[in-house]
Amino acid sequence: MNLHQFRFVQEAVRRNLNLTEAAKALHTSQPGVSKAIIELEDELGIDIFVRHGKRIKRVTEPGQQVLKSIDIILREVNNLKRIGEQFSAQDSGTLSIATTHTQARYVLPGPVARLRQAYPKVGVSLHQGSPDQVARMLLDETAEIGIATESLSQYADLVTLPCYEWQHVLVFPFDHPLLAKEHITLEDLAKEPLITYHPSFTGRTRIDQAFEQRKLAPSVVLEAIDSDVIKTYVKLGMGVGIVAEMAVQGENRSPDLVARDGAQLFGRNVARVAFKRGAYLRHFVLRFAEYLSDRLSADLVEKAMNGHYDDYEL
Structure with a gap:
């Protein structure tokens, strides 16, 4: 048995048992992938997959155990x-x-700049997607560190730590009638056209x-999925916007809009940083985690990776 066989089996499962897609991802031929998997099965003396003709239908029970070992x-x-x-x-x-658009646009520029200053020989590759895609990129080892608000803590194979808190804010054109009210309620907002995030992004679950x-x-x-897009349509008078607070702070503040606190309506959100369980984290990965939040430290992250993090809260 060899690593090529292990990678072929792992990629076949990742590609929903489609050997053609697995072969494309691994830059090889479909017959080569099929042959290697069969040779591994023969050597192990078990079927990893159930087949119908030439098509793979599902993973067998012993195949599930093989997959766990291959992943390790x-x-x-x-x-x-x-x-x-x-x-070396x-x-x-x-x-x-791996991160969401909001984190990449509003949160990461400072930490990334600090990392580049401290480690000028280290390049940075940003992969943007939904929180579920962020989790998948970590599990597939496309990325070493992930940052998102939704979903990350739902994956057992990820180690996640709370990073920082943030809240939603309401954004209005200057002449909007609701600005005359001292306290805006959910009942008030339910009567207005609203512009906000896609359901899987930037704390939308808490809004709903x-x-x-x-x-x-x-x-x-x-x-x-883009806070700037939301603000653009609010400026056009299409409705009241609900965005993350970092989208209207500092240099991101828009002179054409008025922002009002939304924490009393939607509560507070926690952005989380995540790593694949069992992964080896290089020194500059740990340092980058420290740059993300003064609540994180290399020692804390290493303890979490070793299973000691249940008592850590913001």
């Missing part, structure tokens, strides 16, 4: 590579970060839950 073996192979890179390259290489708890049906007329 390939993870440790990647760890060995990272250890070699760290000690002297803090050079590439830091791959707030209305549901009051048995209100808001009219969301436009959804987007």
Whole structure:
């Protein structure tokens, strides 16, 4: 047996048992993938997959156990590579970060700039996607560190730590009638056209839950993943915007809009940083985590990776 066989089996499962897609991802031929998997099955004396004709239908029970071992073996192979890179390259290489658009646009510029200043030989690769895509990129080892608000803590194979708190804010054109009210309620907002995030992004779940708890049906007329897009349509008078606070702070403040605190309506959100369980984290990955939040430290992250993090809260 060999690593090529292990990678073929792992990629076949990742590609929903489609060997053609697995072969494309691994830059090889479909017959080659099929042959290697069969040879591994023959050597192990078990069927990893159930087949119908030439098509793979599902993973067998012993195949599930094989997959767990393959994941561990390939993870440790990647760890060995990272250890070699760290000690031979002297803090050079590439830091791959998986994150959402909001984090990449408003939160990460400062930490990334600090990392580049401290480690000028380290390049940065940003991968943007939904929180679920962020989790998948970590699990697939496309990225070493992930940052998002939604979903990350739901994956058992990820180690996640709370990073920082943030809240939603309401954004209005200057002449909007609701600005005359001292306290804006969910009932007020339910009567207005709303512009906010796509359901899987930037704490949208908490917004929906707030209305549901009051048995209100808001009219969301436009959804987007980009805070700047939301603000643009608010300026056009299409409705009231609900965005993350970092999208209207500092240099991101818009002179054409008025922002009002939304914490009393939607509560507070927690952004989380995540790593693949069991992964070896290079020195500059740990340092980048420290740059993300003064609540994080290299020692804390290493303890969490070793299973000691249940008592850590913001």
